[in-house]
Amino acid sequence: MFDDGEAQQVLRALVGKFGKSGTEQPAVAELEATARRLAEAFEFDVDIESIVLQAREQISHRMGEGVSLLGPDAAHDPKWLSHRSIEWKYSDSYLEFLRQDGWSPRIADTLGGVTRRLVGYLQDPDVEGSWDRRGLVIGHVQSGKTANYLGLVARAADAGYKFIVVVAGIHNNLRRQTQERVDEGFVGEVSDPARKEKLKAQTGTSKIGVGLVDPDHRRPVSLTSTADDFKKAVATSLRSGLEDWSKPVIVVIKKNRSTLKALNDWLVDFNRDPGQKQIANIPMLFIDDEADNASINTNKPELKPTTTNRLIRNLLGLFRKSCYVGYTATPFANIFINPEAYDEESRKDLFPEHFIHCLDAPDNYFGAERLFLDDNSKARHIKAISDCEDIIPLKHAKTHEFSELPKSLKEAIRSFLLVRAIRTARGQQKKHCSMLINVSRFVDVQREVDRQVTEYLEELRNAILACAGMPEEIADRNPHLAAIRSTFETLKFNEARIDWKEVLTFLPDASRSVVTAVVNSKSPDGLNYAEFSDRGEALNVIAIGGLSLSRGLTIEGLTISYMYRNTKMYDTLLQMGRWFGYRPGYEDLCRVWLAPDSIGWYTHISEASEELRDRIKEMNRVNATPRTFGLMVESHPDSLTVTAMNKMRAAETRTVSVSYDGKLVETYVLSRAEKPHEENRALFERLHSLLVDEHADQLVRGGERPASRVWRGVPADVVNDFLADFRVHAHSAERLMSARKYLSLIKERFPVWDIAFVSLANAGGKSDSTRFGEFHMVHQSRSAGTSEDKLKEIEGGLFVTNNQRVAGTGDESAGLNSEEMDAAMKVAASRDREKWTDRDTRHVSVRGAPLLMLHLIDLENPLVESDENKLLKGAPAIGLSFPATGDFSTVEYVLNQVMIKQLESEQFDAADEEDDYDRDDAAIDSGEAA
Structure with missing residues (x-):
């Protein structure tokens, strides 16, 4: 078996040589020859064919820069970047880190261009006076939104933004994961004390990511860590305010009212000058990740805004110079914010009046369009669940009991062991490999699923270890091994350039390495990918959960997904699709089990989402602005809703003739x-x-x-x-x-x-x-x-x-x-x-x-x-x-306020009977041409 670490070194060198922007796609023979020379120079024994295959994939990938809708604003100079000389230290380090982390150089370069454009949409932090900017960035589920806003954070810090707030979802595990990404891509050092000690013992340093890329990296001040959210007492104990630090200050916080209040209080008590209403000299950037979740004001217009929405608006109002940028893959709730909404205490709402930018996904993105709108891909990757309702119904109590797993779930577990074995055979043994099981929102039911999955895994493991080395005719008599082989053939893993005999050689190690983890609010340490990466190992895990697996959280190396849930909202369903993302070198192995209704729903939502993106692109071509951009989202003819009803108070469902x-x-x-x-x-x-x-x-x-x-x-x-x-x-x-x-x-x-x-x-x-x-x-x-x-x-x-x-x-x-x-x-x-x-x-x-x-x-x-x-x-x-x-034929759409006003204003003058439009009545009467 080849060494994955050695293979990755050769791969990085190969991509670095041929993957620069503007270079032509090299011939396979040229790649092979170069890879062999590199392997010989390093004295590595590696799989040249596999390396060349991965290199061609990385080198060939492209990503567009997306499209923007910009609001005219006399106080904002759109060319302010060109008027200043900025040293892009943080940004350059971040982009180099992405390249070294395996990103296609072309895609990393494009991301750099996109983030430069986005920081241009912000205000020049050196501009005096009072200003605020509001924007929205729309991505795809699991498509790299975090990578994008980390690039924006780095550029904003280079440009002079002094205080950066990243609000990362409503769950602890998502905040922790985001903090890890910020540590890696911006701070440059591990923030968790326990992990820091272990890493120092293993490598001699606690630096990670950009801290390793640039030896002279100027580490920002971070007031949060992977272990701790923002705490006012901790920030106060530092006895320093924002103006006391020469370096940018960043906090990564949970979207939680108590945390937001603590941050607001600290800013008021220790950073605002006495007698002043606002903090005057600190340009602030507020990144709202999952901006459609919890940030939206769901109260009726006549009531005060909801607490989280109000606290975000209050925090923005504390600064004379502030920029708010929301990020989401499901912008349905955001486009229904009333652009005229205003509250005396909280001031204007979070409508993205200054810019909306729609990100392009790279061409290697494994997303909804490819999974549900491509018939061939759909047939290969999507499997219908027909046997779960009698065991774990869509509607069940938190005390629900069941004595066995559905046969379809057992098939999915067998397929996960096969995938782990095949990926090992491909030289990916040090790459994380995960399976998702989402069948209940109740913790007790999740724990019972975990118990039974663990039991079944043990049965499979015992059968593999006992029989995998036996002659084929004897091994096939074991019912568990026979079932694994049947799954191998039925799910067409035998088309993955590997035969059953070779799979058998890797199954024992695969079965030993797999663990289970319940992921919910009561089990915060279930998916510790970083600790395994620090040791140069892969985490092979079956993650079992509900709400915590339904939004934002990245499940690394996700190959097998089993979801049997009954949510009926576009945004929630899309966010549950943790299987979307990037699957370099193993996309062909991914499988998703869903209820038949869910398959149909995802197909409809994929079409509606693509139509929304097309609408944004079309409005970009005609230079529409966010305030003049009428948006409508096609309704589902049966039971789905676009988003939660209380997020659509300013929206209307209308039958629109097409x-x-x-x-x-x-x-x-x-x-x-x-x-x-x-x-x-x-x-x-x-x-x-x-x-x-x-x-x-x-x-x-x-x-x-x-x-x-x-x-x-x-x-x-x-x-x-x-x-x-x-x-x-x-x-x-x-x-x-x-x-x-x-x-x-x-x-x-x-x-x-x-x-x-x-x-x-x-x-x-x-x-x-x-x-x-x-x-x-x-x-x-x-x-x-x-x-x-x-x-x-x-x-x-x-x-x-x-x-x-x-x-x-x-x-x-x-x-x-x-x-x-x-x-x-x-x-x-x-x-x-x-x-x-x-x-x-x-x-x-x-x-x-x-x-x-x-x-x-x-x-x-x-x-x-x-x-x-x-x-x-x-x-x-x-x-x-x-x-x-x-x-x-007609189609029902849900319309935002801008579109409603546009339709209501479609009143024009009646036809002018004196204007004949080339009419020649004599010609018409005679039937002759005019």
């Missing part, structure tokens, strides 16, 4: 800025080239716009890709996003679209045009209004017309053949024309497919009578014309 049956959706608000129009014209040109190159035989003429270019029968994906890149004004973004959702709903019924580049006949070449290849697309003139009060401006954009229309009357006929035009005339003859003066729908009824119309608009100011009256020239706009099918 049907555009027979409707025309247009981008009738145009930006004043020229850049979006330049980008959209380039997008028009790319689409035109694609259609010319790949769909030449589908080009047609016809209808009342014979000068237009029309392609018929184009795949719907072409339209969807175009819409994903088309830039719209923020006012049109919600409408376009809903239309894209509807497009996905009707894709099966309408797999192809028509696409029209709408152009008028250019008599005498008098009208402006734009050239795409050999095609001259004539601009369409539109008015911005007909009177001064109708010359409307919205957030820097202009209405195309006072009745919000882009297409002319004949535009939707583009590309129709003579038979279709005759049919349209018969439709027109059968209707009362007075009922369709604002839009001619006769062509929609005969086309039989959706139509994408592309327009170039010359926007004119009707109040200026001269050739200089054009507000915009050649501004791209689009229209989506959906056929009438009679189908009408």
Whole structure:
């Protein structure tokens, strides 16, 4: 068996050589040759194939920088970082620590860029006066949020923030785990006295993480440790206030009212000048981890805020210079905070008015989308529980008794032993390996599960030790060993590049190493990964718990998960998914057992979460701000709720139509800025080239716009890709996003679209045009209004017309053949024309497919009578014309206050009957083209 420590040294050297940002992916042969040279130089006997496989994985990984919504604030200079010379000592040490800890160099570099961007969203700590900033960072469950905010902490300390508060969940074990991460990534030294002594005895130093990376590391002042939360008496005994320390001061506290009160009291008593309401000269950064949990004010608006929410707001109010940044993977409760909420004592609520940043997960993230929205992955990794209800029901009392474990749980335990053995065979014997069992919130039931799991483990262990070395035909007669072999084959572990005979050689050590641990509020020391790491060993543990395993806590090396719980809230269910995260070198071995209902729920929540992220990305493209960003989360049609009802007091559930049956959706608000129009014209040109190159035989003429270019029968994906890149004004973004959702709903019924580049006949070449290849697309003139009060401006954009229309009357006929035009005339003859003066729908009824119309608009100011009256020239706009099918589908959404106000304000002027939009009544009456 190869030595894992030696293999890791070779791996780090290999990744360090080839993994830098900007370098090309090296060939396998080059990696193998370099790995062999390194192994020979170190005189190591290592598994070259395994090292190269892991190196390729690390080198190839990427991570995007995410997207942000920024609130305009005159008091904040967004470029303040560029005006100062900052030595990034803490930050550079932290990023180097990540690289040495096995992070892909590219991902570490990207994280450095993201945290630099985030610290820029904070205020310059050197700015005088009184200011506060409020922001929210949205990540994925177990995706590296802690790593991100540690990077932000390091950058903020470098920039001059003097006091940093990290609030780490509501449980002791989560606070302790976060303190360990802070010690490692920022402080640089072990804070637990017992562990410090052991580590000094083993290695000669108590330094860890960044303390080992940089010998000259300037250790911050930490007023908390892994052993102790913040205590006012301890802080007071130091006889120093925040201004007395030259180094940054950090505290890692539990989100608990008594702790928050103690910290508030210490700040008031020992740091605030007598007679002053605020601490004047100490810039403060407040990191609220799991910001959707306990921080939210769940009281009714007419009541005082809840205690925890009030204490957080009070603490922020104690500083003249403060920044609040919430971190969460489940932002549903945060987006429902009323942005106008205010209390005289506690001041404004925690709405992230200044910025919302949505983190990208690295491409090796093992998350909800991969597990529940990818059918192949879902079939491999997800297993349905069908036999637990009769033994440990979803609803049971704290005194519930049972005499045996469900067969599915026994199968999961067997699979865990197999995974430990296979990972050892892969050279990962020194990597932590864990299993999660979450079937009850009651401590007594958890203890009984632990007792029976321990008994079953002992039975398996005895069978393995007794029979693993025997001939195969004899070993298979043992029922326990036969069951393990059956699990190996049934769960397809035999596809993991290892055969049963090899597994048998590693099973004895695997079975000896596995222990169990009950993890709840009464057993704080269950998962002591750090102590095992200090000894260079792996903790192989089956963690049994409830609430403590349901949020925030990282279960290292998690491979097997067994959860049978009945919570019905999006955020709680996602947070219970401790199996999300990173599984380098063993993702193929992970398995998750869930109740059938839970599998369906996770699928729905994954889709709703992705839609929420898409909404943020779309609003980023149109430069929306947190205060103008209307958010809505799709409701579950049956029994799930988005979050706890008392967290949604400012939210409303409404049925929102996603049907555009027979409707025309247009981008009738145009930006004043020229850049979006330049980008959209380039997008028009790319689409035109694609259609010319790949769909030449589908080009047609016809209808009342014979000068237009029309392609018929184009795949719907072409339209969807175009819409994903088309830039719209923020006012049109919600409408376009809903239309894209509807497009996905009707894709099966309408797999192809028509696409029209709408152009008028250019008599005498008098009208402006734009050239795409050999095609001259004539601009369409539109008015911005007909009177001064109708010359409307919205957030820097202009209405195309006072009745919000882009297409002319004949535009939707583009590309129709003579038979279709005759049919349209018969439709027109059968209707009362007075009922369709604002839009001619006769062509929609005969086309039989959706139509994408592309327009170039010359926007004119009707109040200026001269050739200089054009507000915009050649501004791209689009229209989506959906056929009438009679189908009408709706979706229930939960809306935040911003979205509610947006929907309620969708009141525009009635159609102006004098504006005919290229209408030629004589042509319509005769059936001829205008």
